[in-house]
Amino acid sequence: MMQILLNYxxxxxxxxxxxxxxxxxxxxxxxxxCALLLPGRDVDRVVAATLIGLVVYPCxxxxxxxxxxxxxxxxxxxxxxxxxxxxxxxxxxx
Numbered sequence: 882m883m884q885i886l887l888n889y890x891x892x893x894x895x896x897x898x899x900x901x902x903x904x905x906x907x908x909x910x911x912x913x914x915c916a917l918l919l920p921g922r923d924v925d926r927v928v929a930a931t932l933i934g935l936v937v938y939p940c941x942x943x944x945x946x947x948x949x950x951x952x953x954x955x956x957x958x959x960x961x962x963x964x965x966x967x968x969x970x971x972x973x974x975x
Contacts, residue, residue: 892950892951895951895954895955896945896946896948896951896954897945899945899951899954899955899958900941900942900945900946900954901942903941903945903954903955903958903959903962904938904941904942904945904958905938906958906962907937907938907941907958907961907962907965908934908937908938908941909934910962910965910966910969911930911933911934911937911965912930912931912933912934912937913930913965913969914930914965914968914969914972915929915930915933915934916930917969917972917973918968918972941958944957944958945958
């Protein structure tokens with residue numbers, strides 16, 4: 882019984898870490914990618930990208946607690962972070 886309770890608490894703690902830290906990282910990468918790729922003036926791109934980031938973060942947090950396992954939540958956050966990093970690296974403006 883204690884082992885089940887411990888596993889449950891570790892799973893929740895892992896999801897909370899993924900939601901807070903991983904969600905923030907993915908949100909920051911999404912803001913950067915959008916700011917680089919959206920058309921328009923610099924100030925307009927940054928404001929639009931920030932507004933997009935305000936949607937991405939809660940979605941990432943909700944995903945972490947909706948995923949089947951904590952491992953899956955982490956893997957999806959890592960994969961989306963790598964994808965956004967590649968977009969930033971390849972789509973950066975000169």
